[in-house]
Amino acid sequence: MSVDATSAAVRHRLKQHLFLIGFMGSGKSTVASTLSATLGIPALDSDACLEQELGCSIADFFSREGEQAFRDRETEFLRKLRGQSPCLISCGGGMALRSENRALMRLLGPVIYLTATPETVFSRIGTDTARPLLKDKKTSADIAAMMQARLPLYEDAASLKIATDHLSPAEITNELIRLLQPFLSGDESR
Ligand code: S3P
Numbered sequence: 001m002s003v004d005a006t007s008a009a010v011r012h013r014l015k016q017h018l019f020l021i022g023f024m025g026s027g028k029s030t031v032a033s034t035l036s037a038t039l040g041i042p043a044l045d046s047d048a049c050l051e052q053e054l055g056c057s058i059a060d061f062f063s064r065e066g067e068q069a070f071r072d073r074e075t076e077f078l079r080k081l082r083g084q085s086p087c088l089i090s091c092g093g094g095m096a097l098r099s100e101n102r103a104l105m106r107l108l109g110p111v112i113y114l115t116a117t118p119e120t121v122f123s124r125i126g127t128d129t130a131r132p133l134l135k136d137k138k139t140s141a142d143i144a145a146m147m148q149a150r151l152p153l154y155e156d157a158a159s160l161k162i163a164t165d166h167l168s169p170a171e172i173t174n175e176l177i178r179l180l181q182p183f184l185s186g187d188e189s190r
Helices: 028-039 046-054 058-065 067-081 099-108 118-125 140-157 169-179
Strands: 012-014 018-021 043-045 088-090 111-115 160-163 184-186
Touching (some): 028 043, 028 169, 058 067, 067 099, 111 140, 111 169, 118 140
Parallel strands (some): 018 111, 043 088
């Protein structure tokens, strides 16, 4: 089967859910869109789903209810995936923080950890204001400290890892398709 993201002709079915995790700005949402379009598989973005459910932006929810309330919603989101048909899930950067979340993800399917250096993250989202946890952390050193604390948790959750720093979304997608072969089945009849 061709693994070229620009010319994949076969649509696929996922055998299990598939999770993309990683720090803010590691490219999860962009890669999820490209991968979903390339393979013809359904995709969900946990942040977008939660914003829809909450009826407000994540930043507003954080300032009104606080971080723990948001983490509770993330756990609830994962619990609800049990029994749903498999899809690709792009997770908010904090999804791996709770041990229950890590266990749930590992139980439900392969977890791919997209990594990026603090400098890459800073260059991608340094001026973004939508992420409440980066509001007062505006240097790559701030990002490095936060990333360092999370690293063991991402590693603990992950089954596969891809460094995204020097790759385009299409290149990451191609690499993912290669790594994910055991979890995909071709379905030319759809
Ligand atoms: C968060 C990451 C965000 C969002 C929220 C908290 C985090 O998602 O869920 O602002 O704790 O890392 P992205 O990783 O998609 O930016």
